[in-house]
Amino acid sequence: MQANEKYIDESRQGEALMTLPTRNASKKLFLESYGCQMNFSDSEIVASILTEEGYQTTNQVNEADLILLNTCSIRDKAEQTVRNRLNALNAIKKQNPSLKIGVLGCMAERLKHKFLEEEHLVDIVVGPDAYRDLPNLLTEVEDGRDAINVQLSKEETYAEISPIRLGGNGVTAFVTITRGCDNMCTFCVVPFTRGRERSRDPHSILREIQELHEAGYKEVTLLGQNVDSYLWYGGGPKKDFKNATEIQKATAVDFAQLLDMVAMQFPSIRIRFSTSNPQDMKDNVLETMAKHHNICKYIHLPVQSGSTTVLERMNRQHTREQYFELIDKIRKIIPDCALSHDMIAGFCGETEEEHQDTLSLMEYVKYDFGYMFAYSDRPGTPAHKKMADDVPAETKKRRLQEIISLQQQHSAERMKAYVGKTHEVLIEGNSKKDENYWFGRNTQNAVIVFPKIEGTSVGDFVQVYVHDCTTATLLGEMQNQN
Ligand code: SAH
Numbered sequence: 001m002q003a004n005e006k007y008i009d010e011s012r013q014g015e016a017l018m019t020l021p022t023r024n025a026s027k028k029l030f031l032e033s034y035g036c037q038m039n040f041s042d043s044e045i046v047a048s049i050l051t052e053e054g055y056q057t058t059n060q061v062n063e064a065d066l067i068l069l070n071t072c073s074i075r076d077k078a079e080q081t082v083r084n085r086l087n088a089l090n091a092i093k094k095q096n097p098s099l100k101i102g103v104l105g106c107m108a109e110r111l112k113h114k115f116l117e118e119e120h121l122v123d124i125v126v127g128p129d130a131y132r133d134l135p136n137l138l139t140e141v142e143d144g145r146d147a148i149n150v151q152l153s154k155e156e157t158y159a160e161i162s163p164i165r166l167g168g169n170g171v172t173a174f175v176t177i178t179r180g181c182d183n184m185c186t187f188c189v190v191p192f193t194r195g196r197e198r199s200r201d202p203h204s205i206l207r208e209i210q211e212l213h214e215a216g217y218k219e220v221t222l223l224g225q226n227v228d229s230y231l232w233y234g235g236g237p238k239k240d241f242k243n244a245t246e247i248q249k250a251t252a253v254d255f256a257q258l259l260d261m262v263a264m265q266f267p268s269i270r271i272r273f274s275t276s277n278p279q280d281m282k283d284n285v286l287e288t289m290a291k292h293h294n295i296c297k298y299i300h301l302p303v304q305s306g307s308t309t310v311l312e313r314m315n316r317q318h319t320r321e322q323y324f325e326l327i328d329k330i331r332k333i334i335p336d337c338a339l340s341h342d343m344i345a346g347f348c349g350e351t352e353e354e355h356q357d358t359l360s361l362m363e364y365v366k367y368d369f370g371y372m373f374a375y376s377d378r379p380g381t382p383a384h385k386k387m388a389d390d391v392p393a394e395t396k397k398r399r400l401q402e403i404i405s406l407q408q409q410h411s412a413e414r415m416k417a418y419v420g421k422t423h424e425v426l427i428e429g430n431s432k433k434d435e436n437y438w439f440g441r442n443t444q445n446a447v448i449v450f451p452k453i454e455g456t457s458v459g460d461f462v463q464v465y466v467h468d469c470t471t472a473t474l475l476g477e478m479q480n481q482n
C-alpha cells in the first residue's frame with residue numbers, strides 16, 4: 001500500500017541508474033530519479049544519449065563528473081525532497097569544483113531560469129522535451145556558461161532512441177507510448193511541465209519491445225499520462241487530429257489497436273499499461289484486454305474524488321455515476337480484473353459530505369490498491385489561480401487517514417480472496433526478506449512470494465498455489481510446472 005508522497009514506488013525514489021561498463025567511457029555520470037514511472041523511463045533515455053557522449057553511469061556520487069537529478073513537481077513535498085538533495089550535493093561540489101550538476105524533469109520545466117538563480121550550484125537545467133540537447137548544453141557548461149533548455153515540443157517522443165535499461169531486473173521494463181497531457185485537471189502541474197499530449201509511432205514501440213524480447217524481457221508496461229487517449233495518425237499533437245487528412249484519419253491507430261498489435265506480436269510477453277483515465281477508457285480497450293491472456297487483468301484507474309461536485313471543480317470529465325457505470329462494465333467484460341486508484345483528500349472547498357462520497361465510492365469499488373494524497377496547492381495550476389486551498393491541514397490529514405484506513409481494509413479483503421487459488425506468476429527476483437524465496441506478481445499485480453525450487457530462475461512463468469497472505473503480500477508454493 002502506498003500512501004502520500006511518491007507515486008508508484010517509494011523504494012525507488014532517488015535511485016541511481018547503473019548501466020554496464022561501456023567502452024571508451026571517459027567521464028562518470030550519477031543520474032538520480034524522483035517521481036513517477038515516466039521519469040524513471042526518461043532517465044533511461046538520458047542515459048542512452050549520454051552514453052553516446054562517452055559517459056559511464058556510476059552509483060558512487062563521489063566519483064561523478066556530472067550529477068543529474070530527474071525531478072518531480074507533482075506535490076510540494078516532492079520539490080522539497082529535491083531541494084534537500086541539492087543542499088547535500090553542495091558539500092560534494094565544494095570539494096570538487098569541476099563537478100557539474102544538472103536538474104532535469106518537471107521541476108526544471110516549472111522553475112526554468114529561477115533554478116539557476118535560486119540554487120547556485122546548479123549548472124544545467126533541462127526540461128522533459130529537451131534531452132537531445134544535453135550534449136550541446138554540456139559543451140556550454142564546459143565553456144563556463146550556464147546552460148538551460150526548457151523548450152516543450154509538440155512532436156518529441158524520443159521514438160528512435162533505445163533506452164538503456166540496466167538499472168532494473170532484466171525482466172520487466174517500461175515503454176513510453178505517449179508524452180504530455182491535455183486534460184487540464186485543475187490541481188495538476190503535469191500539463192504545464194510536460195506539455196501537449198502526443199503519441200509515439202507504433203512501429204517504434206513494437207521495435208523497442210522486440211529489442212526487449214530479444215534481451216530476455218518478459219513484461220512491458222506501456223506508459224503515458226493517459227494511455228487510453230493514445231492516437232497515432234502520423235505524428236503531432238492529439239489536439240490537431242481534427243485537422244488530419246482523410247487518409248491519416250482512416251489509418252490512425254488507437255490504444256485498443258496498439259494493445260492488440262503488441263499482444264499478438266509478443267504472445268510470450270506480459271503487457272501492462274499505466275495510467276488510464278476514466279473519461280477516455282473505451283469499451284474496445286476492455287474487449288482487447290479480455291481477448292488476450294498476455295494482457296494483465298489490472299487497471300490503474302485514478303478517480304481523485306468520489307463526489308461529482310468535486311470532480312467538476314477538478315475538471316475531471318465524468319460524474320460519480322459515470323465512474324460507477326465504467327466499473328460495472330469492467331467487472332462484466334473482465335470479471336477477474338483488479339483495480340487501483342489515485343485519490344486526493346482535501347481539494348479546494350471539499351466538504352465533509354463530499355469526503356463521505358469518496359469513502360462510499362471506495363466501498364462500491366473495493367480497490368485492490370490505492371495511491372492516496374493530501375491536496376497540495378501547485379503554483380500555476382488553474383486551482384491555484386481560481387480556487388482557495390481552504391481545507392485546513394489537520395482536516396486534510398484526517399480525511400487522508402480515513403481514506404488510507406479504508407483502502408487497507410479493502411486491500412486485505414482482496415488479498416484474502418486470492419488465497420486458495422493457483423496463480424500464474426512471473427518471477428521477478430529474490431524476495432527482499434529472504435533470498436530462499438522468489439518474488440513475483442500475478443496478472444492482477446498482487447505481489448506473491450514463495451520458496452525457490454531448483455531449476456527455476458528469474459524470468460520464468462510459474463504456477464503458484466497461494467495458501468496464505470499478509471496485508472500486502474500473498475504467500476504460496478510452486479505447483480508442478482508443466
Ligand atoms: N495521469 C497521470 C497522473 C499524474 S499525477 C499518471 O500518469 O499517473 C499522479 C497523481 O498525483 C494524480 O493522479 C493525483 O492523484 C496526484 N496529484 C496530482 N496533483 C496533485 C496535487 N496538486 N496534490 C495532490 N495530489 C496530486
Ligand code: F3S
Binds near residue numbers: 181185188190225277
Ligand atoms: Fe494531471 Fe489530469 Fe493529466 S491528473 S497528468 S492533468 S489526466
